Amino acid sequence: MPQRSGLLRATGAVAAVTLLATACTGNEPATEEDTGGTQPVSSNDDPGQEVVIGFSGPEADHGWLAAINSAAVAEAENYEDIDLRVAEGTNDPSMQISHIETFINDDVDAIVLLPTDGAALTKVATQAMEAGIPVVNVDREFSSEFAARTTILGDNYGMGVSAGTYACDLVEENDLGGDAVITEIAGIDSLPLTQDRSDGFSDALSECDQDVDHRVAGEFTVESGEQAASNLLQAVPEIDIVWNHDDDQGVGVKAAFDNANRDEFFFIGGAGSANAMRWIQEGEMEATVLYPPTQAADGIRLARLLAQEKGMSDLVQVEVPRRIVLNAPVVTEDNVEEYLPLAFES
CATH class of the missing domain: 3.40.50.2300 (Response regulator)
Incomplete structure (x- = not known):
């Protein structure tokens, strides 16, 4: 098992634009006019209890994967109440398993995981769930429903x-x-x-x-x-x-x-x-x-909500859903300017 020094703490100011196909939070507190006279107690984006989130993704040997990893780090930087622990990217399932074991031993508040191999990571993800650590599964699904609290996927x-x-x-x-x-x-x-x-x-x-x-x-x-x-x-x-x-x-x-x-x-x-x-x-x-490169960034937001025991403000349901599938829109000359900020370099 790697030592704590094998985990990279996300630091520094990183700017990013992320688009959530399923919106998790609002940037501004709603006004009484917006809500028909009722004022919510707080916005989900307001700073809350600090949460430690472990993130593990594969080696960034492909432009889309590099974007997945960098967007996750950048999204965490948007929240002062997130302490993000980033494991070194790898295509070795055994090494990724050891990273998750370290997160479990460190008793992080939530884990966001894009597995190198969903089946191979199912057991350790289940161990995290059994330890009371909610796991957000990104892109490549586990082979058991018990391995993740929430799964977020492209389509x-x-x-x-x-x-x-x-x-x-x-x-x-x-x-x-x-x-x-x-x-x-x-x-x-x-x-x-x-x-x-x-x-x-x-x-x-x-x-x-x-x-x-x-x-x-x-x-x-x-x-x-x-x-x-x-x-x-x-x-x-x-x-x-x-x-x-x-x-x-x-x-x-x-x-x-x-x-x-x-x-x-x-x-x-x-x-x-x-x-x-x-x-x-x-x-x-x-x-x-x-095929949205924001999936892990969306996962960071969801993990924060889960760790802080919040729901998604745009839903009537009071809890984060079990499964979210993002849209697959067509980008043409008519809307390319809208999507260009989300694009990744090959």
């Missing part, structure tokens, strides 16, 4: 649905009809998240009598994206729509398009990187579907 199936619905709109708006050639560049096919994204895409396309004509898969890396896209372009001489699951992978995908001098198609991305949003602004990409 992988919803990403596919959003991409497919937008593709249907493009087919209609551009009179592509039944002859539209729609292609898909997936991530790692063995992962459930990839399967969910593909299922959602296919299901949405079926609503407008379309389907995926050609599909290739990468590995969520720049190199694999370039190779997969090159293979696709060689196999298909004319394409109408391309959906690429991941914007980090999309750096390589876009390079393949440029190298082949191919731009006859509408290019849709996934996740919401800064690169993708700049391409949208420059007219080199049609859209990207957001």
Whole structure:
């Protein structure tokens, strides 16, 4: 088990803009006019009892994961009543287990955990819950309902649905009809998240009598994206729509398009990187579907509420929900300015 020195205490002023698809708190106390004459006792954002929150995430070897980690730290800095303990990011489940054991031994007030492997971290997360420490599970689910007090997730199936619905709109708006050639560049096919994204895409396309004509898969890396896209372009001489699951992978995908001098198609991305949003602004990409990099930041807010025994001020229910699934909106030239502050660098 690593010593306490192996945990990094989040310090320093960090600025961040986070968007909660499910709002947890209000920034300003409501007025009597706002509430129809009733004044709440306090706002959830008002400083309360100090709480110690342990945060553990995977190694930031991918732009989205780096954004997840940095947004969590930045969000904690917004609250003077949060003492955030950050474990070193790792892709080793055994090391992450030891980090959680340290949090348990330190008797933190709450834990926010994006597990390297949900099944592998289930046992130690359950131990934390049994020790009376609420666990907020982020993005990759545990294999037991007893391992977390609250789970906050992106919507992988919803990403596919959003991409497919937008593709249907493009087919209609551009009179592509039944002859539209729609292609898909997936991530790692063995992962459930990839399967969910593909299922959602296919299901949405079926609503407008379309389907995926050609599909290739990468590995969520720049190199694999370039190779997969090159293979696709060689196999298909004319394409109408391309959906690429991941914007980090999309750096390589876009390079393949440029190298082949191919731009006859509408290019849709996934996740919401800064690169993708700049391409949208420059007219080199049609859209990207957001997979929110704010999930761990949202988890920090929820952990604070749980540790302080508060609920979510925008709900009538007095407790934090057990499960929250964030939206997967489509970012286009019409709304890119709104989402650009949330974008991550690849």
